[in-house]
Amino acid sequence: MEIKIPELSLVILMGAAGSGKSTFAKRLFLNTEVVSSDFCRALVSDDEDCQEANEDAFAVVHEIVRRRLKRGKFTVVDATNLHTQARDPLRALAKKYHFFPVVVALDVSEKTCKTQNEQRERQVAGSVIHRQVRDFKLALKSLKNEGFRLIFKVKENEMSAVKFTRQPLWNNKSHENGPFDIIGDVHGCIDELKTLLGNLGYTIEKNDNKYSVKAPNTRKAVFVGDLVDRGPDSCEVLRLVMDMVAANVAICVPGNHDAKLMRKLKGRNVQLKHGLAETIAQLEKETPQFRERVKEFIFSLVSHYILDNGNLVVAHAGLKENMQGRGSKAVRDFCLYGETTGETDEFGLPIRYNWASEYKGKAMVVYGHTPIPEAEWFNNTLNIDTGCVFGGKLTALRYPEKEIVCVEAAREYSKPIRPIGTGMVTKELTTQQQYDDLLNVEDYLHKQFIETSLRNVTIREGNAAAALEVMTRYALHPKWLIYLPATMSPCETSKDPQYLEHPLEAFDYYRQNNIERVICEEKHMGSRAVIVICKDKETVVKRFGIQEDRLGVCYTRSGRNFFEDEVLEKQFFSRLHAALCASNFWEKFSSNWVCLDCELMPWSVKAQLLLEDQYAAVATASRTATPHVLSALQLAQQRGIDTKNNIEKYQEREKLLEAYAEVYRGYCWPVKSVEDLRLAPFHILATEGCVHSDKDHLWHMQNIAEVCEHDQMLMATKWKTIAVNNEEDVAEGLKWWLDLTASGKEGMVVKPIDFVVHHGKKLLQPAVKCRGREYLRITYGPEYTLSENIVKLKNRALARKRNLALQEFSLGLESLQRFVDGKPLREVHQCVFGILALESEAVDPRL
């Protein structure tokens, strides 16, 4: 006996104790698919039979069922389920999650139940079984009334031969990967449809009143429904689409107008409004066979389709994430009519609720139903009903190209009751940009799992909490924050007793990971600055959706505006802008904006407080204290008390302190005007349409140098490439570093030539820093070079820092990619927020 059920079913087993439900379930379903009341009773009470625990046990049963259905998992409930009160909550759950409730009733005689019961360890009283078998018979009669449609009765002697076949839902076309041309509401506009198909590369021939259509390459047309009503020739549209679907060059989902037409054709009593009368009149001229064919065709249409491995969903009125791929009346209704708020507008039409504003699904949803002036991306959804029949245009979306193709309507075939675009203000910002003005805290304030193209990243809840505070107190508008810089790990600790960091370890790291050539870039000592700058203010509005009087922003690694002085900021941007223009940057990159990763000097611009509270303070404290100590020690020495060792020690410290002071002083100078600033960009992160992590660092250095030529404020970074397997090269790299650090520079950053590198499957550090021996005094203290100190410091744990560096690097690139791809801000911000959250992770701040 074969039982066919939909793959999204909630199977409710029904049968008396001893009817063999568990054995039956065990044979036919996965262990994990079966939720057993006995098991849940044991879970909450340690006793499978504890009837007093039923309330809690069934709460657990229902919760497990709920979670499984929510996740789209086929589920079987193994309980007696003999009473309406037991079945009702299960049926309600199935309905809520758009599953098919299926009852499998095991019709086993009282005698067999009792025999089987006696063979069990735990036995139920005979009277109970007697009663249950009686209840079973009553239940069979009431199932239909309760609303169950799929009821399978299995007789005692059939049980061992039962087989279940799970049928995929008709809406599941995940295996069809396109490419597709998705076409909006046609409403009988045959001419525009033919032109549009022609523009899309389809060839249409008509012989004997039958169309034969050839698609370009392997493309397929997808109709979002509403083929009929209002327009000049609904029949011809139907004929064309039906022939295309029959020839497998098109698929089609039904629209509300199509569905209503079918009801009319089936003889139901429907109002001939909203253009249906015209369609019926047109159909009158066709043959009965044609009318019959139309009826069958529309009847055969499936509410929506899941296409391209779940990446694309097509439904007439759109579809919420939790309904995608599910089948129920609620799903079908949503697909046809969408959602309404229950109110009506001044034209007496129901006010539609824009489900897309809450859409966060992974699948792109393309739909129609509500005519709008222009197709517009919104939260990964696209409405392509551009009101052709109302004199607008017929729109198609080429997928996966995301290209929009339109044909203007020849004329207004029908007058809309509500003018198209009513309630939409003529606006500078797109719907998406307006919506993105406000992000929702619920999207960030919990543990998060972020998929990036390089690796997946988990953000802990506590870190997210820390990030929220920083974001809200300091950061710029999230629309500007398309990237935050990743932390960078130092090279392994040097084995040389004189050094904590040394280039040999940096070269070693890459050599050991099969990287042959690296680039050494001078590491500037200023403050990290990310710059987003636009060609013009129009781009600020259009691309970034920001209405502020500025060309761009310069922000710190925590997303805070870099400049406090507005005049200085304006001058800074106009200088940078002029340099970009002078170097033909915009033309060269075909972009109206760029995001640059930079170091901004002097250090004292941003770090003044730190300098005063810590660096200079320590120097002045030490400088003041040490002469007093020396004089006390010397007086004691003169008295014949041996303090020689201590005197020498403090004299040495005095020298080290001065060396330390010289280091930080080298990174400070007063900034009176923009002339005193120095900006050293080192990555051209992204421009329109492109994240430049696919270019190597030589490309970045060269392209940046070309811009830097045009302004003194801009500093090209010194660099050098090293073949890490070549001893001479390595020696030269070492000398380069020694010279650099001797001249007071911080040190260098060693990167593989390529931006993103792997060793096998392992993602490698995109860069390691190697800081100079003198520079490190401001990190590890003036006296860190003393041998007793440096020995202690050599024990540094880098693993965590390195792991963070990779996670943040992955998030940074992902964030840029999402922005470049035009993703909703919520998705861009998720990455940026994640980086900030990771930055609150406790790692040794000196690394």
Place this chain on the structure above:
Amino acid sequence: MLLTISTTRPCATDIGYLFHKHPDKFQTFDFPYGKIHVFYPEAREDKCTLAVLLDINPIDLIRGKKSFAQFALKQYVNDRPYVASSFMSAAISKVLSSAMNGRCEARPELVEEKIPLSVTIPVLPARGAGDLIRKIFAPLDYEIEVQGHLLDEKFPQWGDSDYFTTTLKKVTTLREFLTHLYVLIPVLDNEKHYWVGKSEIDKLLTKGGKWLEEHPERDLILNRYLKYQKNLYFEALENFTEEDIVEAEKGPDDLHTIRLQEVLKEAKKTSARSVVDLGCGEGRMLELLLQEKQFNNILGMDAAARVLQIAEKRLYFEDMAPKQRERISLIQGALTYNDTRIYGYDLALLVEVIEHLDESRLQTFERVLFEFAQPKIVIVTTPNSEYNKLYAKLKDGFRHNDHRFEWTRKEFQQWGEKIANNYQYAVRFKGIGEEHAELGSPGQMGVFTFKWK
């Protein structure tokens, strides 16, 4: 870090008996983060000087005991090895405890003898204000010499440091002299290298006797010594006269207290049952709201998870009666993100919050609150910047270093009216605190009421 104590008493070297340290020896003691050396640079009959040299290794501070973790941010670059701090107090207590406790079996008469004493502290940090050293020591009859230092002579524009080379002189017992140093050095420094708990009160009470009770800066000393922990402060106060407690309970008549009372008064005038305190901080407003039966649903929200924990403690969440506990909850949230958890409240309070938001983010905040959360009534307070003229210390700055702006009455009212207009509210304004004829009150308040169509 060095400290030298001298006396010019006749037979000055006798002080060696009091110190329990032989003038001709160089002694070294172990200390958790380094060593303490004790020796005499001078030991003559007319003058005798004892030096306590505390040799702290900053690297051991970080890598050693965990208790130093609260300083971890200062890292290896750290002023602790060079300045007088709680480390010095700990060193005094370790190597000069007999002297400080007045024990001297060899020459017991010296203990009570008032002798001319002088201490030189090469680097005494006086965080906050330069004349603090005088304020603290002058009432105790010290002769005071203080010399300030530039932060960096190469960058004179950076100004002065918080460090002072200080000499203090007084004719008194060595016991009292050391006790003053022991208590007051960390007070001036305003840091402690260890966790300050209840035992700190005992220490303070044993060391600070009558002199502390009568000290005009007593509150400052208590607060700083106990690291501003209010509960410890009050507990310590109980050990002083009864009159003092009453005064302390009355609380200082500061602007913030007045402001909270004003907001509470307005809140009570409404018929609100549910109230959300946005930017509740450590929960002073919540504390007041809890006392009013009118409010049966009180929500506190703040961006900082840390202060919410403090608020929980301050409001005694754990010990609260269940019925009381049901009335209040705390959540972390930010005014720059839309948040359904704050929807539907009768009343929202924003007490000194908006001025902490960057002006460029104000618009987002306005939409979050007035367009989406849409409380029936909103009470906003913010400083009146006109009044700043009356604060001599402020110069051109803001009242708080995290303020992003401070508005005049006109600016606030223009903003308020814009909000009212855009989001369908009615608004009225009033001052907070005593009003100046020309400059208005120190604080200002706007009360917004939603207008149903």
